[in-house]
Amino acid sequence: MLLGRTVSGGKRLCSLLPLCSASPSHSLTRSLLTTQRCNRTYQSNESRNGERHKTYQSNESRERRFNPRPVCCSFAAAASLVTASGSLEEEKEEGEQLDTPIIPIITTELTGDAPDDESGSKLGSEPDEPAPIPASDPVPTPESDPEPTSRMDPLPPPQVMRYLDDMYVKEEFQDLAMSLGRYSEVNNDEMLWRRARAEWEVIKLLGSSGGKDAVARLKDALDLLDRALELNERNSNAHRWKGIISNGYTERLGMKEQFGNLPTFKYHLERALELNPNDGTVCTLLGIWHMELQELSWIQRKFAATFLGSVPATSYEEALHFFLMAEEVAPRAWVRNLFLIAKAYLALGDRANAKKYLELTLEQTPTISDDNVIQEEAGKLYKKHFVVLM
Numbered sequence: 001m002l003l004g005r006t007v008s009g010g011k012r013l014c015s016l017l018p019l020c021s022a023s024p025s026h027s028l029t030r031s032l033l034t035t036q037r038c039n040r041t042y043q044s045n046e047s048r049n050g051e052r053h054k055t056y057q058s059n060e061s062r063e064r065r066f067n068p069r070p071v072c073c074s075f076a077a078a079a080s081l082v083t084a085s086g087s088l089e090e091e092k093e094e095g096e097q098l099d100t101p102i103i104p105i106i107t108t109e110l111t112g113d114a115p116d117d118e119s120g121s122k123l124g125s126e127p128d129e130p131a132p133i134p135a136s137d138p139v140p141t142p143e144s145d146p147e148p149t150s151r152m153d154p155l156p157p158p159q160v161m162r163y164l165d166d167m168y169v170k171e172e173f174q175d176l177a178m179s180l181g182r183y184s185e186v187n188n189d190e191m192l193w194r195r196a197r198a199e200w201e202v203i204k205l206l207g208s209s210g211g212k213d214a215v216a217r218l219k220d221a222l223d224l225l226d227r228a229l230e231l232n233e234r235n236s237n238a239h240r241w242k243g244i245i246s247n248g249y250t251e252r253l254g255m256k257e258q259f260g261n262l263p264t265f266k267y268h269l270e271r272a273l274e275l276n277p278n279d280g281t282v283c284t285l286l287g288i289w290h291m292e293l294q295e296l297s298w299i300q301r302k303f304a305a306t307f308l309g310s311v312p313a314t315s316y317e318e319a320l321h322f323f324l325m326a327e328e329v330a331p332r333a334w335v336r337n338l339f340l341i342a343k344a345y346l347a348l349g350d351r352a353n354a355k356k357y358l359e360l361t362l363e364q365t366p367t368i369s370d371d372n373v374i375q376e377e378a379g380k381l382y383k384k385h386f387v388v389l390m
Contacts, residue, residue, distance in 0.1 A: 151187060153187045154188070168194075193238040200221055222245055243266075243267075243285065284336065323341045335375065342378070361374065
C-alpha cells in the first residue's frame with residue numbers, strides 16, 4: 001500500500017521511473033514495473049471505491065427518507081443523530097447533494113410523527129386535518145349522558161349466597177344476621193333485602209322483649225329495603241319484605257299507624273305478585289289481608305275509617321281465591337296456607353271442603369316451628385266443628 005503513496009516531496013513513485021532506467025539491475029527494473037502496475041490498479045480501485053461511496057451515500061439518503069430511524073428514547077441517541085447530520089452537511093458542502101434534508105428527519109423522530117411515504121407528502125410538513133365526525137354518530141358529551149344511578153356492587157360468590165340461604169331455611173336467624181353483617185358495605189339489592197329479612201326474623205325471636213330497640217331495628221330494615229328498591233324496583237323479594245316488615249313495624253307503633261299502612265302493605269304485595277306470579281307466599285299474604293279486613297269488628301271498622309276515609313271492600317271469596325292460588329303454585333308447601341283455606345271455607349259455609357283442608361293441615365309433617373303452632377290451632381278448630389262429643 002505504501003508503494004502507491006508518496007515517497008518524498010509529494011511525488012508519486014511512478015514519476016521516478018525514468019531516473020531509474022539506467023540501473024544495470026534487471027531485478028530492480030522488474031520490481032519497478034510491477035510497482036507501476038500495482039499503482040495503476042490501486043488508482044483504478046480507488047476511483048471505483050469513490051463511485052461506490054457516492055452510491056452508498058445516495059442509497060443511505062434514500063433509505064433515510066423512506067425508512068426513518070425509530071423514535072429517540074434518550075438524549076444520547078438524539079445527540080448521535082445530530083452528529084450524523086453534521087457530517088452529512090459537511091459532505092453536502094463538498095459537492096455531494098443530498099436528496100432529503102436532515103432536520104425534518106430529526107424532527108420526525110423526536111415528535112413521533114411518522115412520514116407519509118405512500119402519499120408523497122414531505123417529511124416535516126404539517127399533518128392533515130382530522131376527518132370530521134359524521135353528524136349521525138355524534139360524540140357523547142357529559143351534558144347528553146344520562147344521570148348516573150346508584151352504584152351496584154357485585155354479590156359474593158354463588159356458594160356463599162347458597163350457604164346464607166341455607167341458614168335461613170334451617171332457621172339459624174341470629175347466625176345469619178351476624179354473617180350478613182359482614183357484607184354491610186355491599187350495595188346490592190339481593191344482599192340488602194336478605195339483610196332486612198334476617199333482622200325481621202331475629203326481632204320475631206325477641207318478641208316483646210325487644211322494646212324500643214326492636215322498633216329501631218325494624219326501621220333500619222325498612223331503610224335497607226328502600227335502598228334495595230332504589231337499586232332495582234323490579235325486585236319482587238324486596239317488595240314482598242317491604243310489605244311484611246312495614247306491617248310489623250306499624251303494628252308496634254299503634255293501631256293508627258297500622259291502619260294507615262294498609263294501602264302500603266297491599267301495594268307492595270300486589271307489585272311483588274305482578275313481578276313474580278309464582279310466589280305462593282305473596283298469594284297467601286294477600287289472602288290474609290282480605291280475610292283480616294273482613295273479620296274487623298264494628299269498632300275497628302269505625303276506627304279504620306277515621307284514618308282511611310273508608311275500609312277497603314274485601315270478602316272471604318277474595319281471600320279464598322288467593323289461598324287457592326298459592327296452593328296451586330306450590331301444593332302442600334305451607335301448612336299455614338292449608339289452614340287458612342279451611343277457615344275460608346268454614347266462613348263461606350262449605351263444611352265439606354273445610355273438613356278436608358283441616359285434615360290435610362294435620363297430616364303434614366312440620367318443617368318449621370310455625371307449623372307446630374298452626375297444627376295446634378287446626379286441631380282445636382277440627383274438634384270444635386267436626387268431632388261429635390259422645
